[in-house]
Amino acid sequence: MHYTRDNMAGLLRSHDINPTHQRIEIAHALFSRQxxxxxxxxxxxxxxxxxxxxxxxxxxxxxxxxxxxLVREVIVDPSKVFFDPNTGPHHHLYEVDTGKLSDIDAAHVQISGLPPLPPGMVTEGIDLIVRVRRKA
Amino acid sequence: MHYTRDNMAGLLRSHDINPTHQRIEIAHALFSRQxxxxxxxxxxxxxxxxxxxxxxxxxxxxxxxxxxxLVREVIVDPSKVFFDPNTGPHHHLYEVDTGKLSDIDAAHVQISGLPPLPPGMVTEGIDLIVRVRRKA
DNA sequence: CACCAATCTGGACTTTGTCTAATTTCCGGA
DNA sequence: TCCGGAAATTAGACAAAGTCCAGATTGGTG
Structure with a gap:
């Protein structure tokens, strides 16, 4: 699948977003790079x-x-927020020293034993971030 | 255990920190409140x-x-960093709408199936954040 | 007491992000 | 086609979190 600007327009429309010039460019920046x-x-x-x-x-x-x-927000660095065009279930690997951020497919990751939520609360999302550093 | 200012001085020393007036006050603020x-x-x-x-x-x-x-950094909100006096193994529950942050004991939480790290990398830490919201 | 290193300070500065009021663009109807 | 209004965009002022620096204070040691 190629992330052409035309395809971006369709993607935006399918998410109920009016596809303007600027929005197409921004979507293209994110999705063509993944x-x-x-x-x-x-x-x-x-x-x-x-x-x-x-x-x-x-x-x-x-x-x-x-x-x-259409995108997800990833909060790993106190100084800036990252936007992630991958909205499928996945986690993140963050290289602390370089600032490089990559995906971890959630398919095989199991999280168990979490306590019940406080009453009246619903889960908005679960973020799992593995912080790594180059070995000394 | 009471978190008196005198105890703070000892805590700081045991972490190889020169216990000055200001440092004691700051440690006291964090630890007396937990x-x-x-x-x-x-x-x-x-x-x-x-x-x-x-x-x-x-x-x-x-x-x-x-x-x-002596403390841990918790990055859940793009606009500010939190400091956590609890350095034991635990995760976090973040109430998105109120900004309230609380601990989840890691004792019974199991995370399995994480892929191997890229070669030459060591884990600095694993952050698990459960984001919740008051039910509509 | 004098000295030196460590620490602390005010304030200027940077960066990320928000807000607002004014303009531009787009689209449906006459 | 032309018009009017709603939606979108803009520049730039502003706000908040955090960094940086040069000078002043502090504290321990000989």
Whole structure:
């Protein structure tokens, strides 16, 4: 599957998002790379040639994608949030010294023995982050 | 066990930290409450009566405590880092709408099926965060 | 007491992200 | 086609968390 801009329009529509120019560019940045990007990185990519998309739009759009379930938010680094185009069940491997973030397929990972939730609460999500470092 | 300021001095020494006035106050704030506090909250607590400790010192001290293994860093909220006086094995329950953070004892939680680490890497830690929300 | 190293401080600065008021774009109907 | 309004975008001011630095304080040792 190629992540062309045209396909992006369809993807956005299927998530109930009005596919504008800027939104298509931002979706394309995320999905064509299949990588975890910060808002900063998205802005840099989208504005490589000529400055086309404002900071406010990048933030608004990423938040919109989040609400519509098109991307997931990954919080591993206190200084910036990453956006993850992979919304399937998976965990994360974070290389502390380089800042590199990669996926761990959840298919074979089992988490058991969690205590019951406090009453009246529902699970929003379970984040499992394995922090690693290059051996000394 | 009471977390008196005198006991704090001993705790700091046992972690190879020179127990200064400010460090004792900061340790006391964290350990007497046994709660997750942000840098901001620590500063507010320490400076309730008269302003005694500068922002720089609060941040430096918390970073020092972190390096010396006296506290743990919990990254759940993109806007601020929490510091956790509990360094035993445990996970976290985060109430998304209220920002309340609590511990989950790791004793009965089992995580299995994680893939092998990339070669040359060592695990720094595994963070498991259960995000919950009040039922609609 | 004097000295030196460690520590602390105020404040300027940086970075990430939010907000707002004004403009631009898009689309349906006359 | 032209118009009007809603949706989207924009620049830039602003806010909050955290870093950095140069100078002042502190504390222990000879």
């Amino acid at each position: 990588e975890h990007l910060s808002a900063d990185q998205v802005m840099a990519i989208v504005n490589t040639r000529h400055s086309e998309t404002s900071k406010a739009t990048v933030y608004n759009t990423l938040k919109l994608f989040l609400e519509k379930g | 709660e997750h506090l942000s840098a901001d909250q620590v500063m507010a607590i320490v400076n309730t009566r008269h302003s005694e400790t500068s922002k720089a010192t609060v941040y430096n001290t918390l970073k020092l405590f972190l390096e010396k293994g």
